[in-house]
Amino acid sequence: MKKDDGSISMNVVRRLPKYHRFLRELKASSVVKISSKELSEITGFTASQIRQDLNTFGGFGKQGYGYDVNKLYKQISKILGLNVRHKSIIVGAGHLGQAIANYSGFREYFLDMKGIFDIDHDVIGRKVNDMTVMDENYIKAFIEENSITVAIICTPRSVAADLAEKLIDYGIKGIWNFAPVNLEERDGVSIENVSLAESLYVLSFLMNKNE
Amino acid sequence: MKKDDGSISMNVVRRLPKYHRFLRELKASSVVKISSKELSEITGFTASQIRQDLNTFGGFGKQGYGYDVNKLYKQISKILGLNVRHKSIIVGAGHLGQAIANYSGFREYFLDMKGIFDIDHDVIGRKVNDMTVMDENYIKAFIEENSITVAIICTPRSVAADLAEKLIDYGIKGIWNFAPVNLEERDGVSIENVSLAESLYVLSFLMNKNE
DNA sequence: TAGATTGTTAATCGATTAACAATC
DNA sequence: TAGATTGTTAATCGATTAACAATC
Numbered sequence: 001m002k003k004d005d006g007s008i009s010m011n012v013v014r015r016l017p018k019y020h021r022f023l024r025e026l027k028a029s030s031v032v033k034i035s036s037k038e039l040s041e042i043t044g045f046t047a048s049q050i051r052q053d054l055n056t057f058g059g060f061g062k063q064g065y066g067y068d069v070n071k072l073y074k075q076i077s078k079i080l081g082l083n084v085r086h087k088s089i090i091v092g093a094g095h096l097g098q099a100i101a102n103y104s105g106f107r108e109y110f111l112d113m114k115g116i117f118d119i120d121h122d123v124i125g126r127k128v129n130d131m132t133v134m135d136e137n138y139i140k141a142f143i144e145e146n147s148i149t150v151a152i153i154c155t156p157r158s159v160a161a162d163l164a165e166k167l168i169d170y171g172i173k174g175i176w177n178f179a180p181v182n183l184e185e186r187d188g189v190s191i192e193n194v195s196l197a198e199s200l201y202v203l204s205f206l207m208n209k210n211e
Numbered sequence: 212m213k214k215d216d217g218s219i220s221m222n223v224v225r226r227l228p229k230y231h232r233f234l235r236e237l238k239a240s241s242v243v244k245i246s247s248k249e250l251s252e253i254t255g256f257t258a259s260q261i262r263q264d265l266n267t268f269g270g271f272g273k274q275g276y277g278y279d280v281n282k283l284y285k286q287i288s289k290i291l292g293l294n295v296r297h298k299s300i301i302v303g304a305g306h307l308g309q310a311i312a313n314y315s316g317f318r319e320y321f322l323d324m325k326g327i328f329d330i331d332h333d334v335i336g337r338k339v340n341d342m343t344v345m346d347e348n349y350i351k352a353f354i355e356e357n358s359i360t361v362a363i364i365c366t367p368r369s370v371a372a373d374l375a376e377k378l379i380d381y382g383i384k385g386i387w388n389f390a391p392v393n394l395e396e397r398d399g400v401s402i403e404n405v406s407l408a409e410s411l412y413v414l415s416f417l418m419n420k421n422e
Numbered sequence: 423t424a425g426a427t428t429g430t431t432a433a434t435c436g437a438t439t440a441a442c443a444a445t446c
Numbered sequence: 447t448a449g450a451t452t453g454t455t456a457a458t459c460g461a462t463t464a465a466c467a468a469t470c
Binding site: 084207 | 393409
C-alpha cells in the first residue's frame with residue numbers, strides 16, 4: 001500500500017522478504033508460474049493482499065495467467081535492493097558478533113563483509129571466520145578508507161548509542177543494531193533494530209496467555 | 212486493544228516489551244510517577260495510545276496523578292509473564308546457539324536454561340558457558356525427565372521443521388525459532404519466529420529507498 | 423472465443439488519535 | 447476546591463478484504 005506521500009507502509013515492507021523467500025523456494029522447485037490464489041495458500045496471506053502488495057510496486061502479473069515466478073522473484077529482489085552489495089563491518093566481536101560473522105547466509109546478498117572490530121585486547125587479533133578482529137580505535141580510518149556503508153552493532157547496550165553517533169559521523173549509511181536500544185532513523189541513515197529480548201518477552205506473553 | 216473475542220492485537224503485544232524496558236529505565240533512575248504525556252515523550256508513542264494500550268489490561272493509573280512507575284513496571288512484567296521461569300533448552304550448538312547460551316541477559320527472566328544439544332560429535336561434550344553440549348539423541352529423555360517447556364531452535368533451516376514437530380511431541384510448549392522457516396503456532400504451543408535474514412532485507416530495502 | 427486471473431476500485435474492518443467526562 | 451490526568455467513548459485514519467471490470 002503506497003501512501004499519498006509516496007512512502008510505503010512498513011507492513012508491506014516487512015512482508016516483502018517473506019515473498020522473496022517463498023518465491024525462492026518455488027524457483028528451486030522449478031515452479032514456473034503462480035497465481036495469487038496459489039501464493040495465498042503457501043504464504044497464508046490473502047490473494048487480495050498479495051495482489052495489493054505487489055501492485056504497490058508495479059503490475060508484475062498477467063491477467064488470466066498469474067505471475068512468472070522467476071520474473072517476480074527478480075523484481076522483488078530488486079525492490080529489496082538485494083542486487084546491490086554494501087561494504088560492511090561488525091562492531092563488537094563477542095559471541096553474537098562472531099555468530100553473525102560466521103553465518104554465510106547473511107553474505108549471500110547485501111552484505112559485503114569487510115571487517116570486524118572490538119575494544120577488548122584479548123579479542124583483537126583473533127581470527128573470526130575469514131576476518132581478523134581489529135582494534136576499534138582504527139574504525140574511523142577503516143570506514144573512510146574502504147568506503148564502508150553498513151555497520152552491524154553487536155556491542156553491549158551501554159556503548160551502542162554513542163557508537164552509532166560516531167559511525168554515522170564517519171559516513172555509515174545503514175545500521176543493523178543488535179544492542180538493546182532503539183536507535184532512531186535520521187535523514188540519509190537507515191536503521192534496523194533487532195531486539196532479541198523483546199522477541200523473547202513476546203514468547204513469554206504468548207505462553208503466559210496460553211495456560 | 213482487546214478484540215471482541217478477548218484476544219489482544221499483536222500490535223499491542225509487541226509494544227509491551229518496549230513499555231517494560233522504558234519503565235525499567237525510569238525505575239533505575241528513581242522516577243516515581245509518570246504521566247502518559249511524559250511516557251509519550253520517552254517512547255515516541257502518543258499519550259492516547261499508551262492509555263489505550265494499558266487499559267487493555269486494566270486501569271493502572273490514577274486520575275489527576277498519572278502512573279506509579281514501580282507498580283506499572285510490575286504489572287507489565289506480570290502481563291508479559293516474566294515472573295514465571297520456564298525450563299529451557301537450546302537445540303543447535305553452532306555459533307548462534309552458543310551466543311544465546313552465553314548472553315546472560317536472556318536468563319534474567321523467563322528462561323531457566325537447562326541444557327544445550329547438537330548432533331555433531333565434534334561439538335558434543337564441549338563446554339558452552341555453564342553447560343555441556345549433549346547428544347541430540349537424548350533430547351526426548353531429557354525433556355521428559357526435566358519437564359522442559361521451552362526450546363530455542365538454532366539449527367540449520369533444513370532440519371528445523373521436523374525438529375519442531377518432535378519437540379512438540381515430547382512436550383515442548385514454547386519455541387523461540389531462529390531457523391529461517393516460519394513455524395506455525397498450534398493449540399497449546401506458542402511460537403516466536405526470529406527471522407534475521409528478513410530483518411536484514413528490510414535494512415536493504417530502506418537503504419535502497421534512501422538513495 | 424471462453425476461462426482465468428490480474429489490477430484496481432469500493433467496502434469493511436481494525437487500529438490509532440482526539441475529545442471529554444469522571445475523578446483523584 | 448481547582449488542576450491535572452486518567453479511563454473511555456467517538457472520530458479518524460489506514461490496512462485488509464471483497465468485488466468486479468479489464469484483459470491476457
